[in-house]
Every structure is written in structure tokens, then in C-alpha cells.
Amino acid sequence: MNTGSNLRIGPFEIFYPVEEAAERVRANGGSSFPGKLFVVEGIDGSGKSTQLSLLHKWIESKGYGVVFSTWNSSSLVKDTTKLGKKKKMLTAATFSLIHATDFADRIERSILPLLKAGAVVLCDRYIYTAFARDVARGMSSKWVRELYGFAVKPTVAFYFRVPLETAIGRLVAARDGFKFYEAGLDLGLSDDPTESFRLFQGRILQEYERMIPEFGLTVIDATLPVEVQQAQVRQIAKTHLDRAKELRVRP
Amino acid sequence: MRQTYGKTLPGMKLTDLSGKLIVVEGTDGAGRTTQINLLKAWLEERGHAVLDTGMTRSPLAGEGIRRAKEGNNLGRVTQSLFYATDFVDRLENEIVPALRAGFVVLTDRYIYSLMARAIVRGMDPAWIRSIYSMALVPDAVIYLRIGVDQLIPRVIFSRGFDYWESGMDVFPGQDMYENFRSYQTALLAEFERLSVEFRFETVDGSADVKTVFAELQKKILRIVESDSRQQYVFGRSEETATLQRKTQETWAAQLRELRSNDLRILPRTTPVSSGGNGHGMEEADRSA
Numbered sequence: 329m330n331t332g333s334n335l336r337i338g339p340f341e342i343f344y345p346v347e348e349a350a351e352r353v354r355a356n357g358g359s360s361f362p363g364k365l366f367v368v369e370g371i372d373g374s375g376k377s378t379q380l381s382l383l384h385k386w387i388e389s390k391g392y393g394v395v396f397s398t399w400n401s402s403s404l405v406k407d408t409t410k411l412g413k414k415k416k417m418l419t420a421a422t423f424s425l426i427h428a429t430d431f432a433d434r435i436e437r438s439i440l441p442l443l444k445a446g447a448v449v450l451c452d453r454y455i456y457t458a459f460a461r462d463v464a465r466g467m468s469s470k471w472v473r474e475l476y477g478f479a480v481k482p483t484v485a486f487y488f489r490v491p492l493e494t495a496i497g498r499l500v501a502a503r504d505g506f507k508f509y510e511a512g513l514d515l516g517l518s519d520d521p522t523e524s525f526r527l528f529q530g531r532i533l534q535e536y537e538r539m540i541p542e543f544g545l546t547v548i549d550a551t552l553p554v555e556v557q558q559a560q561v562r563q564i565a566k567t568h569l570d571r572a573k574e575l576r577v578r579p
Numbered sequence: 580m581r582q583t584y585g586k587t588l589p590g591m592k593l594t595d596l597s598g599k600l601i602v603v604e605g606t607d608g609a610g611r612t613t614q615i616n617l618l619k620a621w622l623e624e625r626g627h628a629v630l631d632t633g634m635t636r637s638p639l640a641g642e643g644i645r646r647a648k649e650g651n652n653l654g655r656v657t658q659s660l661f662y663a664t665d666f667v668d669r670l671e672n673e674i675v676p677a678l679r680a681g682f683v684v685l686t687d688r689y690i691y692s693l694m695a696r697a698i699v700r701g702m703d704p705a706w707i708r709s710i711y712s713m714a715l716v717p718d719a720v721i722y723l724r725i726g727v728d729q730l731i732p733r734v735i736f737s738r739g740f741d742y743w744e745s746g747m748d749v750f751p752g753q754d755m756y757e758n759f760r761s762y763q764t765a766l767l768a769e770f771e772r773l774s775v776e777f778r779f780e781t782v783d784g785s786a787d788v789k790t791v792f793a794e795l796q797k798k799i800l801r802i803v804e805s806d807s808r809q810q811y812v813f814g815r816s817e818e819t820a821t822l823q824r825k826t827q828e829t830w831a832a833q834l835r836e837l838r839s840n841d842l843r844i845l846p847r848t849t850p851v852s853s854g855g856n857g858h859g860m861e862e863a864d865r866s867a
Contacts, residue, residue: 404653405661408643417639420589421667421713426640429660436654466589474709478656 363443364568365480367454369536370488371529372510373495373502374550375557379488380452382558383565392448392569395438399453402433413509420465423509427458428475439480448569455479456487456539464531465515483568486561487540488550492530496522581678584690585712588667591675593715598678599802600715602689603795605723606766607744608733609784610791614723615685617792618799622683627803630677633687637668648743655748659697663710666693670714678715683803690714691777695769699762700749718802721795722774723784727763734759 366383368376380396387394400409409426412418418426442449455476462472499506500522508514511521512528539545546564548557581596603611603618612633619629635641644661647653653661677684690711697707734740740755742748746762747755774781782794 402657404647404650404657405643407646408640408661408664411643412639417668417672419667419671421671422639422664425660425664425667429657429664432656432660433654436656437652468586471586471709471712474706475660477703477706477709 361443361480362446364448365439365443365451365482366448366484366486366565366568367451367456367482368486368488369454369456369545370490370550371492371495371532371536373497373499374488374490375498375554376486376488376550377452378554379486379548379557379561380450382554383561384450386562387448387450387565387569390569393446394448394450395442397434397439397449397451399451399457400427400430402430404433405430413507416508416514418509418514420462420467420514423465423514424458424462424467424472424475427462431455431458431476432478435478435480443480451482454482454485456485456536456543456545459539460532460535463535464512464528484564485543485545486564487536487545487547488557489536489547490550492526492533494551495529496526582716583712584708584714584716588671588713591671591713596675596678596715598680598682598684600674600678600684600686600717601799601802602686602691602717602720603723604688604691604720604770604779605725605784606730606763606770607741608730608737609723609725610733610788611687611723613788614791614795615687617788618685618795621796622685622799622803628677628680628682629685630673630682631685631687632669632673634662634692635665637665637672639668640665651742651748653748655697655700655702658748659693659700659702659707660710662693662696666690666711667713674715686717689717689720691720691770691773691779695766695773698769699746699765718805719798720777720779721798722770722779722781723791724767724770724781725784727760727767729785730763731759 366380368380370376384394384396400406405426409430412422412426439449439451458476459469459472463469506521506525511525512531513521513524515524515528517527518524536545540547548560550557581593583593587593603615605611615631615633619631622629635644640661644665647657647661674684674686694704694707694711698704734744740759742755744762745755745759746765747758749765750758750761752758770779773779780798782791782798784791786794
């Protein structure tokens with residue numbers, strides 16, 4: 329689709345086999361932007377946010393213009409999402425659509441212009457979160473992939489892989505209780521929030537596993553010590569930043 | 580059984596949606612709202628339960644869209660998806676339950692306006708069609724067609740030029756009048772294309788309110804009559820009128836007989852012939 333400049337974005341070859349879209353991407357895909365887009369994915373409690381924040385500090389210290397963008401943070405949309413969650417108004421379909429709306433706003437008004445300007449953009453959760461959750465809620469996986477056809481392909485998508493029990497152990501220690509949609513209580517899998525969370529995250533984990541080959545996610549073993557994971561993440565990020573020296577901000 | 584344009588949403592059963600889904604489409608100022616108000620009163624007078632719904636009326640996203648539009652910084656993709664959220668909230672929580680309860684659902688715009696707006700804003704037509712593939716196929720789409728030149732006086736005499744109806748986010752420059760013309764012309768062209776693909780029943784929207792209303796009444800009667808139950812109660816065609824007369828005669832005879840037997844029992848109001856929604860299709864493929 330036309331994004332307002334002469335640059336066109338559209339569904340990527342990794343999404344679904346539509347010839348036309350694939351051609352568009354080869355011509356104008358993520359790699360044609362001067363900026364870099366690193367995203368982290370994984371189930372709750374995988375430690376991905378910790379890793380991204382460490383990566384953020386490091387990239388910043390190297391002098392790059394770096395911007396953080398978190399899931400569900402659009403100023404235009406988040407009140408609607410909050411309303412829907414608070415009043416339990418969301419179905420699988422509206423849950424999916426309102427998150428796509430939020431993401432669209434961040435793409436249009438933040439991520440895309442930043443990438444064009446040459447910034448390093450870090451996203452805590454990206455389209456893969458939506459694919460995993462929405463499909464776990466019963467949405468058609470093809471429909472959801474098409475829905476996000478306007479997304480920019482990340483430079484690297486890190487997937488922090490962790491066994492379900494490890495993640496739950498971390499979360500139970502850190503929080504008191506799970507929220508309604510977070511625990512997938514809308515699915516009626518179990519009345520007990522912790523049990524529902526376990527079942528729902530199990531489904532999400534399955535979806536992530538399926539997406540590793542589909543989207544070429546970069547897998548990081550999230551059971552390793554934080555420092556070891558971070559060293560791997562930085563190593564991978566470095567190879568992409570080295571090739572983009574020009575986006576460094578000279579003080 | 581009712582059909583969708585492709586996908587079925589999780590938890591949405593398409594059987595027993597016996598009501599009628601009637602869409603009134605048209606560009607801004609085509610007279611949709613006026614006609615829907617008239618139709619609603621008329622249908623209710625005839626004994627139909629009517630639900631009327633329209634864009635941005637969802638409890639979930641209506642307010643959010645209004646607020647987002649105030650700021651004029653609502654992007655094109657975001658806009659398209661925000662409207663889709665609003666649509667699906669109403670589809671799942673208003674339209675489908677009303678159809679299940681046998682209502683006539685009058686909807687002021689449907690997916691077609693939303694698709695036309697998105698396409699005019701440069702969205703990929705395949706993308707927007709895919710999103711709305713979960714919409715129910717309506718019983719009729721009535722399109723109030725009106726040219727831009729006929730539209731302009733209506734705009735002047737009602738609320739004036741609106742930022743979004745003038746496509747100020749689509750066309751460059753500050754000239755609202757010029758942009759209104761360009762934007763509405765582009766929308767009309769898109770509606771023409773959609774009218775073929777989705778088999779709209781086109782009505783001349785430039786005619787006066789009464790004429791348009793009469794035309795709509797005719798079309799809508801045909802739809803609500805296609806149901807055997809309503810045919811009986813509100814029969815209009817020759818056939819149904821005869822049927823109705825015969826049944827009434829039978830009833831009258833029964834009543835006379837009952838009375839003569841000194842039994843003060845009145846016949847039950849509607850000996851409905853069963854037969855579901857008349858499409859003869861049972862729930863089959865629900866691949867979602």
C-alpha cells in the first residue's frame with residue numbers, strides 16, 4: 329500500500345504466498361530502510377524485556393539514535409483497548425483487531441518514519457505476539473497474517489525460548505495473580521486463573537514454535553544466564569549495526 | 580444457513596440467523612440516515628422488530644474513533660483497522676444476536692463504505708477484502724446513488740464541509756471544496772466497482788425523500804416477505820394474499836364451529852409453517 333511517500337509497503341514474502349506482494353517487498357522491503365528494527369518475542373516470563381532493555385543501553389552507549397516501542401502503547405488506541413479489557417468486552421476478533429489498530433498507529437506515526445530517518449527501533453513484542461495470541465484464541469492463522477500485511481519486516485526478530493514451567497515459576501514469584509485476558513480466561517479453558525494461564529501460554533508456545541521456521545525467528549535459549557543471552561543478542565545486533573555505520577549519531 | 584464472505588469468526592454460529600440483514604449504502608449526504616429512520620418506523624408499524632446500527636456506534640470503539648478523528652492525526656491504516664474493530668464489535672454483539680432473534684437489521688453503511696474509504700486512501704484492495712471476509716452476506720444491499728453535483732447543495736444546507744468527508748487526509752492542499760469534490764468522486768467510482776462485485780440494488784438517491792422511500796419500501800417488502808412466517812402475517816403478493824385469505828377462511832370456519840360447540844377458545848394467532856429460513860441449507864463447512 330502507499331504510505332504517503334513514494335515508498336510502498338505491503339505483505340511480505342514470509343507472510344503468505346501472494347506473488348505481487350512478495351515482489352513489492354524485494355523492491356521496497358525492510359532492508360531498503362536506512363534504520364534497523366530489532367524485535368523481541370517470547371511468552372510472558374521469558375525475560376525478553378530485560379534483554380531488550382540491556383540491548384537498548386548498549387546501542388545507546390554506542391552512539392546510535394535508538395527508540396523504544398512497546399506493544400499496546402499507541403496514544404490514539406490504548407484507551408479503547410483498556411476499556412475493552414476492563415469491561416471484558418473483547419472477543420477473539422475484536423481483541424485481534426484493536427491490537428492491530430494500535431500496532432498500525434505505531435507503524436504509521438512512529439516506527440516507519442524512524443526507520444526512514446535511520447534510527448534503530450527496538451520493539452518489545454511485534455506481530456508474532458499477535459499471531460501467537462490470536463491463533464491461540466481461535467482466529468484463523470491466515471486471516472491474522474493478512475491483517476498484519478502492512479508490517480515492516482524486522483531486521484532481526486529474537487525469540488526467547490523458555491519451557492512453560494520455567495516462565496510460570498518466574499511469574500508466580502514476581503506477581504500476584506494474572507489478569508483476565510493475560511490468563512486467557514476469555515477462552516473458558518479453566519476457571520482457575522493460574523491453570524488457565526498455563527493452558528493458554530502452552531498454546532501460545534506451540535504457535536511460537538511453529539513460527540520459528542515460518543518467519544526465520546532468531547532463537548535465544550532463555551534458560552541461560554542473563555549475561556550469556558545478552559552477549560549473544562549483542563553479537564547478532566552488532567553484525568547489522570556494523571553494516572550501517574552511517575546511522576550513528578555524532579555528538 | 581447464512582454465509583460470510585469467506586471466514587467465520589470463532590464462536591459465531593451461522594445457523595438460525597432467521598432475521599433479515601438489510602444494508603443501506605451510499606456516500607456522505609446520500610440520504611441514508613433519513614431513509615433508515617423512515618424505514619424503521621414503517622417496519623415497526625408493520626410489526627417487525629427492527630435494529631438499526633451504523634458506523635462508530637459500537638460501545639467498544641465508537642468513542643475511541645471519535646476522539647482519534649478530532650485530532651486529525653489518525654493514519655490511514657490505523658483508521659481502516661479502527662473502523663474494522665468497530666464493525667466487528669457491532670457484528671458480534673448487535674447484528675448477529677438481533678438476526679438470531681428474528682429482527683430486521685437495518686444498517687447504515689456496511690463493509691462496502693469501509694472498503695471504499697480504505698481503497699481510496701491507498702490500501703491494498705486485497706488486504707481490506709481479506710479483513711472483511713468474516714462479514715455476513717446481507718439479504719440486500721441498497722445503494723443510494725447520487726452524483727457529486729447533487730451532493731454539494733445538501734452538504735451546504737446541512738452541516739458544511741467536514742475534514743474527513745472532504746478527504747483532507749487524502750488530498751494535498753487546504754481547499755476543502757476542491758478536496759471534497761475529488762474525494763467524493765473517487766469514492767463514487769469505487770462504489771460503482773463494488774456495486775457490480777457485491778450486487779448492489781441501486782436507487783437514485785437524488786430523487787426526493789418520498790420517492791426514494793417508496794422505492795426502498797418496495798425492495799424491502801420483497802425481502803421480509805421471502806420468509807414464510809412473515810409472508811403469512813404481512814403477505815402482499817397475489818399468492819400470499821390468496822393463501823392468507825384461505826387460511827383466514829379456515830380459521831373463521833373453525834371459530835364458528837368452536838363457538839357453535841359453545842367452546843370459547845380462540846385460535847392461536849399464527850399457525851406458522853416451519854421451514855427455518857427457507858434456504859434449505861444445514862450447517863456444513865465452518866472452516867475458520
